[in-house]
Amino acid sequence: xxxxxxxxxxxxDDEETLVEYLSKRLxxxxxxxxxxxSGEEATEVANNDDFDVAIVDxxxxxxxxxxxxxxxxxxxxxxxxxxxTGHGTIDTALESGKKEAFKYLLKPIEYDNLVETINExxxxxxxxxxxxxxxxxxxxxxxxLGARGMKKAMSKLRKIYGIS
Amino acid sequence: MESPETLQAKLKKAxxxxxxxxxxxxxxxxxxxxxxxxxxxxxxxxxxxxxxxSFSKGGESALGYTREELSxxxxxxxxxxxxxxxxxxxxxxxxxxxxxxxISFQHKTGRIVYCEVILSPLTNTRGKVIGMAGVxxxxxxxxxxxxxxxxxxxxxxxxxxxxxxxHELNNPVAVIGEISGWVxxxxxxxxxxxxxxxxxxxxxxxxxxxxxxRCRNITHQLLSFVRESKLATSSLDAHELLxxxxxxxxxxxxxxxxxxxxxxxxxxxxxxxxxxxxxxxxVNFISNAVYAVKEKGxxxxxxxxxxxxxxxxxxxxxxxxxxxxxxxxxxxxxKSIYEYFYSTKPPGKGTGLGLPISRNIIKNLGGSLSLESExxxxxxxxxxxxxx
Numbered sequence: 001x002x003x004x005x006x007x008x009x010x011x012x013d014d015e016e017t018l019v020e021y022l023s024k025r026l027x028x029x030x031x032x033x034x035x036x037x038s039g040e041e042a043t044e045v046a047n048n049d050d051f052d053v054a055i056v057d058x059x060x061x062x063x064x065x066x067x068x069x070x071x072x073x074x075x076x077x078x079x080x081x082x083x084x085t086g087h088g089t090i091d092t093a094l095e096s097g098k099k100e101a102f103k104y105l106l107k108p109i110e111y112d113n114l115v116e117t118i119n120e121x122x123x124x125x126x127x128x129x130x131x132x133x134x135x136x137x138x139x140x141x142x143x144x145l146g147a148r149g150m151k152k153a154m155s156k157l158r159k160i161y162g163i164s
Numbered sequence: 165m166e167s168p169e170t171l172q173a174k175l176k177k178a179x180x181x182x183x184x185x186x187x188x189x190x191x192x193x194x195x196x197x198x199x200x201x202x203x204x205x206x207x208x209x210x211x212x213x214x215x216x217x218s219f220s221k222g223g224e225s226a227l228g229y230t231r232e233e234l235s236x237x238x239x240x241x242x243x244x245x246x247x248x249x250x251x252x253x254x255x256x257x258x259x260x261x262x263x264x265x266x267i268s269f270q271h272k273t274g275r276i277v278y279c280e281v282i283l284s285p286l287t288n289t290r291g292k293v294i295g296m297a298g299v300x301x302x303x304x305x306x307x308x309x310x311x312x313x314x315x316x317x318x319x320x321x322x323x324x325x326x327x328x329x330x331h332e333l334n335n336p337v338a339v340i341g342e343i344s345g346w347v348x349x350x351x352x353x354x355x356x357x358x359x360x361x362x363x364x365x366x367x368x369x370x371x372x373x374x375x376x377x378r379c380r381n382i383t384h385q386l387l388s389f390v391r392e393s394k395l396a397t398s399s400l401d402a403h404e405l406l407x408x409x410x411x412x413x414x415x416x417x418x419x420x421x422x423x424x425x426x427x428x429x430x431x432x433x434x435x436x437x438x439x440x441x442x443x444x445x446x447v448n449f450i451s452n453a454v455y456a457v458k459e460k461g462x463x464x465x466x467x468x469x470x471x472x473x474x475x476x477x478x479x480x481x482x483x484x485x486x487x488x489x490x491x492x493x494x495x496x497x498x499k500s501i502y503e504y505f506y507s508t509k510p511p512g513k514g515t516g517l518g519l520p521i522s523r524n525i526i527k528n529l530g531g532s533l534s535l536e537s538e539x540x541x542x543x544x545x546x547x548x549x550x551x552x
Binding site: 015017018021022024025028107108109111 | 334335337338339341342343345346349350376380
């Protein structure tokens with residue numbers, strides 16, 4: 001089991017006070033948290049820093065939740081998105097982003113439920129990433145590179161997967 | 165001088181013309197009588213004092229009186245408010261023109277019949293007004309239809325507004341919930357706080373939590389009502405659904421001295437319905453029953469779930485009766501329990517939405533709902549749903 005401080009959470013919701021208190025609570029529990037208030041801001045942040053789990057509000061002015069999670073996935077393919085939806089919009093949400101999202105949560109969210117979901121999403125991400133990393137490491141071994149080339153390829157891979 | 169022969173011939177010709185005219189007149193009269201007798205409208209004639217001279221068959225059926233009963237009576241006395249008709253008659257006779265007005269009459273049985281009245285002055289050959297002729301059309305059904313339409317329209321409007329408000333309310337409620345959670349965790353390990361104060365804060369936070377939960381219940385219920393989703397119907401066993409519903413309510417039932425009695429038909433009973441919606445309906449009825457039993461405060465209350473088949477209507481129905489031995493519903497409340505936001509429970513216990521929403525759901529599922537209650541004895545809600 002991983003430490004909570006290993007889990008990097010990206011919050012995206014235009015309801016600023018909600019994000020403020022949610023991130024305070026998560027920080028206090030030990031998570032690493034970055035709060036953003038729009039899809040645009042979130043994608044910008046994701047270009048510079050790596051995250052494990054993103055909590056995305058579906059309904060936001062400007063870039064909506066579906067579009068935001070699509071872009072985030074493009075930047076960080078292993079990032080797991082938890083989408084917050086209002087009552088009655090869950091059907092449309094499922095249709096537009098079925099494959100992308102790790103889970104949908106109905107608003108108003110229950111905090112304990114959210115924490116649990118973040119932990120699950122993180123475990124899921126780590127598993128996916130490890131499996132994929134293993135595959136790629138095996139590919140490198142099979143590639144018949146020399147010791148120097150192999151070392152170079154490995155460090156490149158480490159960088160991609162954010163493993164130091 | 166004309167010869168007798170030509171005179172005779174002329175006379176004969178005149179006679180023939182006369183009988184032809186008479187024939188035409190008869191035909192015209194028969195035609196008019198036919199129209200009068202078969203018209204569903206009420207056609208009448210009255211003299212200058214408004215005393216009825218003639219009254220059509222349509223009038224008899226519209227107001228329930230026979231012609232004999234009406235002879236010699238005044239038209240205005242049949243109106244709900246005699247003055248309404250009187251002023252229309254005065255207007256007609258004074259202006260010597262056709263007038264039109266909506267006037268309500270009273271049927272022999274007492275119910276009100278809304279009519280559109282067209283009143284024209286009758287004149288003799290010298291142009292003197294000798295009475296009035298009127299045609300009344302029963303527009304009660306149309307009026308009711310119009311009122312229903314307005315009501316449905318207004319309800320839809322209220323629904324739209326409510327949905328908007330509820331969506332807007334959801335966010336601040338969520339924020340309040342988060343802030344109180346935050347305060348709770350800060351107070352949980354704050355230094356320099358006496359244990360007493362810490363407990364005090366914890367309790368208050370719990371109360372805030374309960375109240376935000378209460379807000380959520382209202383908003384969720386309202387939204388599930390406003391939401392215009394398609395019904396997801398499938399064939400399901402009513403017995404199984406009822407048992408599942410009881411399972412759902414186990415936490416609520418645990419703390420109540422109430423016995424659940426199943427009075428089911430043998431074997432499964434299949435209905436064609438929307439499982440989720442129907443579950444919501446039964447949760448409502450059974451929680452109400454539990455509440456009624458608790459309210460009465462007697463030891464050993466009983467809630468009976470009964471199923472039966474009803475073949476009396478056009479299509480076979482499954483009946484599901486939910487009876488309790490609770491406080492019952494007063495006559496006065498029985499009239500209002502399906503109104504939105506009408507609740508007899510104390511503030512915080514009821515939203516006043518459960519029953520109207522349940523009734524709406526049952527209606528949408530092609531079923532019907534009836535209620536029997538004896539104050540102090542108990543209540544039975546009976547749901548009828550189409551057999552699958």
